[in-house]
Amino acid sequence: MSVSATLKYMVNVNIIGKTALGWQRRRAEHSTFSSSKWRTDILSEPLRIGARTKELISLHYLAGRYANGHRPVAWVTSGGPVEILQALGYYVLYPENHGALCGARRAVVDISTEAENAGYSRDICSYARTDIGSVLSGKTPVGKLPKPDLLLACTNICQTVLHWYRVLADHFNVPLILIDTPFVYDEAPDHAIKFVRRQLEDSIPVSEQVAGKTLEYKKLQEVLQLSKDATELWLEIMGRGKQHPAPLSVFDQFIHMAPIVEMRGLKTTVDFYSQLLKELDERISKGIGALKKERKRLLWDNLPIWYRLRYLSEYLAERGIAVVASTYTNAWGELAPLINVDKPLDSMARTYLYPILNKGTKYKLNTMRRMVEDFDLNGVILHSDRSCKPYSIGQVDQRNRLIKEYNIPALLLEADHDDPRAYAEEQVASRLAAFMEMLED
Amino acid sequence: MEEVKALGIDVGSTTVKLTAVDAQGKLIWHHLEGADPRVEDQVDHFFNLMREHGFDGKELPMVATGYGRNLVEQAEKKVTEITCHATGVYNQLGHGGTLVDIGGQDSKVIIIGENSQVVDFAMNDKCAAGTGRFLENTAGRLRVPLDRMGVEALSAAEEVAISSTCTVFAESEIISMIAHGVEVNPILKGLHRSLILRIVAMIRSVGLVPPLMLSGGVVKNPAIREMITQELGEQVTMPEYPQLMGAYGAALIALKNSNRA
Numbered sequence: 001m002s003v004s005a006t007l008k009y010m011v012n013v014n015i016i017g018k019t020a021l022g023w024q025r026r027r028a029e030h031s032t033f034s035s036s037k038w039r040t041d042i043l044s045e046p047l048r049i050g051a052r053t054k055e056l057i058s059l060h061y062l063a064g065r066y067a068n069g070h071r072p073v074a075w076v077t078s079g080g081p082v083e084i085l086q087a088l089g090y091y092v093l094y095p096e097n098h099g100a101l102c103g104a105r106r107a108v109v110d111i112s113t114e115a116e117n118a119g120y121s122r123d124i125c126s127y128a129r130t131d132i133g134s135v136l137s138g139k140t141p142v143g144k145l146p147k148p149d150l151l152l153a154c155t156n157i158c159q160t161v162l163h164w165y166r167v168l169a170d171h172f173n174v175p176l177i178l179i180d181t182p183f184v185y186d187e188a189p190d191h192a193i194k195f196v197r198r199q200l201e202d203s204i205p206v207s208e209q210v211a212g213k214t215l216e217y218k219k220l221q222e223v224l225q226l227s228k229d230a231t232e233l234w235l236e237i238m239g240r241g242k243q244h245p246a247p248l249s250v251f252d253q254f255i256h257m258a259p260i261v262e263m264r265g266l267k268t269t270v271d272f273y274s275q276l277l278k279e280l281d282e283r284i285s286k287g288i289g290a291l292k293k294e295r296k297r298l299l300w301d302n303l304p305i306w307y308r309l310r311y312l313s314e315y316l317a318e319r320g321i322a323v324v325a326s327t328y329t330n331a332w333g334e335l336a337p338l339i340n341v342d343k344p345l346d347s348m349a350r351t352y353l354y355p356i357l358n359k360g361t362k363y364k365l366n367t368m369r370r371m372v373e374d375f376d377l378n379g380v381i382l383h384s385d386r387s388c389k390p391y392s393i394g395q396v397d398q399r400n401r402l403i404k405e406y407n408i409p410a411l412l413l414e415a416d417h418d419d420p421r422a423y424a425e426e427q428v429a430s431r432l433a434a435f436m437e438m439l440e441d
Numbered sequence: 442m443e444e445v446k447a448l449g450i451d452v453g454s455t456t457v458k459l460t461a462v463d464a465q466g467k468l469i470w471h472h473l474e475g476a477d478p479r480v481e482d483q484v485d486h487f488f489n490l491m492r493e494h495g496f497d498g499k500e501l502p503m504v505a506t507g508y509g510r511n512l513v514e515q516a517e518k519k520v521t522e523i524t525c526h527a528t529g530v531y532n533q534l535g536h537g538g539t540l541v542d543i544g545g546q547d548s549k550v551i552i553i554g555e556n557s558q559v560v561d562f563a564m565n566d567k568c569a570a571g572t573g574r575f576l577e578n579t580a581g582r583l584r585v586p587l588d589r590m591g592v593e594a595l596s597a598a599e600e601v602a603i604s605s606t607c608t609v610f611a612e613s614e615i616i617s618m619i620a621h622g623v624e625v626n627p628i629l630k631g632l633h634r635s636l637i638l639r640i641v642a643m644i645r646s647v648g649l650v651p652p653l654m655l656s657g658g659v660v661k662n663p664a665i666r667e668m669i670t671q672e673l674g675e676q677v678t679m680p681e682y683p684q685l686m687g688a689y690g691a692a693l694i695a696l697k698n699s700n701r702a
């Protein structure tokens with residue numbers, strides 16, 4: 001670690017960045033809302049927490065820009081066990097979150113083309129292409145990404161990450177920690193938990209060596225507690241969607257989920273979600289919904305369509321359709337009860353084995369059914385995501401069973417979470433419109 | 442002619458259809474022509490036509506459907522082809538079941554319930570495989586007139602397999618077959634098979650609820666009807682004007698709404 005890098009980090013992040021971004025946020029919080037772009041005829045004013053979300057994300061990427069040389073940097077998959085790294089003081093970057101941001105800013109085609117030109121097929125997940133394209137070209141809407149000193153890939157979301165991170169390891173010539181999580185059909189057998197635990201143990205000396213310090217058990221527990229607190233809050237926040245009208249939509253959830261993914265284990269994240277929960281409770285007490293007029297309520301399955309979030313949210317809101325829950329955002333909350341601070345490694349092994357993508361398709365079907373009941377929903381939109389094979393596999397059967405066995409209307413919508421070239425707006429609109437008419441019958 | 446009470450217009454990707462119904466919802470007049478990219482002008486021209494036929498369309502309730510539906514300003518309501526086809530076919534045939542509509546750029550499978558309501562539906566993927574455009578393009582390559590395709594295909598004793606479902610790739614596949622001396626009719630039969638298999642997969646994805654019904658311009662082609670029956674082992678029924686069912690359904694919805702008002 002270098003003194004000049006530390007100095008630069010202190011000045012640019014801790015002094016200038018924090019002050020400027022904090023000031024920006026306060027100004028946004030205190031000004032009355034007005035935006036010519038926001039459809040106030042159909043949507044309630046945006047959540048006030050938005051100013052804080054913006055501040056947190058900007059600060060996160062700003063810290064990233066100055067991290068090299070000051071703090072160890074790790075790039076991690078979204079389902080990766082991050083607590084050990086957080087406890088060792090790593091700056092943690094999630095290429096998938098960065099990919100989502102590129103999607104929302106409509107930068108994916110440009111960046112992904114860099115990877116495609118280098119020979120990466122368009123059949124590969126668009127997050128991977130965006131990340132590799134960004135690495136090869138340096139293009140990113142956030143200015144600059146820090147180089148990793150360590151990579152951590154966990155296969156609990158897909159096998160793509162394994163190959164993707166091998167590419168990164170090769171490119172950056174840094175160690176890659178691989179946490180292999182066997183697929184779980186019903187309950188994870190003991191040997192699977194032991195197997196993952198063992199890999200977590202093995203990851204500690206590598207992470208310590210790169211960071212140049214020793215892991216403190218107490219610190220790990222602290223981080224794990226913060227992780228658990230934030231995850232529980234997130235679960236509670238999503239649960240508020242059960243209210244009629246729902247105080248937040250999944251489109252709000254998609255925007256405000258960034259901290260639970262990329263800032264798990266930090267105190268600021270816990271504070272952030274406490275504040276969001278408070279705001280939602282205020283909305284509920286005043287009977288304010290995300291939509292001005294909520295007529296029907298739906299569930300969303302799979303990743304968001306990042307580059308068309310606003311369009312979809314308005315298209316549905318215009319017709320009084322509130323999408324109030326999703327299996328995707330739920331995945332970042334449903335594991336909260338598994339985290340046990342008294343048994344850090346055991347409970348981490350279990351938690352990281354159980355994400356929805358590491359479980360059978362039956363589990364997903366049951367989750368959808370349960371959510372339809374719990375949230376009092378009228379139907380389900382299943383986004384068939386060309387990129388994300390593990391999330392999309394089984395959707396045709398799931399859709400049919402929702403309809404035939406449980407009498408729940410369901411629509412399959414083909415698109416891609418990040419790549420607009422695999423999305424046809426006219427077709428999407430006509431399917432959605434037909435589905436809406438069907439719900440009216 | 443009985444008194445026209447409501448109108449339905451279906452602005453599709455290849456053709457535009459206009460229908461008029463009487464107070465009982467009977468189809469009493471219709472008009473069909475190729476789609477003009479300037480939808481507004483075409484609609485104006487339709488209103489002139491109606492005047493020539495002795496009624497003023499502008500005074501009548503009208504519902505628009507099809508891809509260009511949002512461009513029809515005169516329509517009081519825009520309804521998707523799914524709902525309109527279901528309504529039209531149900532009223533013509535008098536029962537629900539599985540409706541397969543093969544259009545120029547879109548194919549759909551619609552499960553219609555006992556009260557004409559849409560229970561479920563599926564549409565082709567984002568590309569034109571499994572739609573009329575697939576046959577149209579490839580027929581052009583083979584220089585066979587569209588209205589002869591089905592008959593020619595059925596007359597072939599042999600059939601060659603076309604492996605590509607992509608319209609563009611199928612074209613190059615055909616070119617290479619012809620270069621290798623393969624006869625035209627077996628290729629035609631293979632092309633129909635390829636289209637039908639796409640449609641059958643779509644039917645299977647929602648689950649067939651008999652009886653099986655067909656609509657859309659493409660189903661006038663006899664090979665389509667025969668091959669669907671072969672593949673599914675189900676007889677098919679068709680309304681009198683398969684191509685007009687979207688516009689007819691739209692007119693019925695306009696009529697129902699005006700009665701309600």
Ligand code: SF4
Nearest residue numbers: 125127157158160388
């Ligand atoms: S394939 Fe799916 S789970 Fe894997 S990185 Fe892409 S979006 Fe994430």
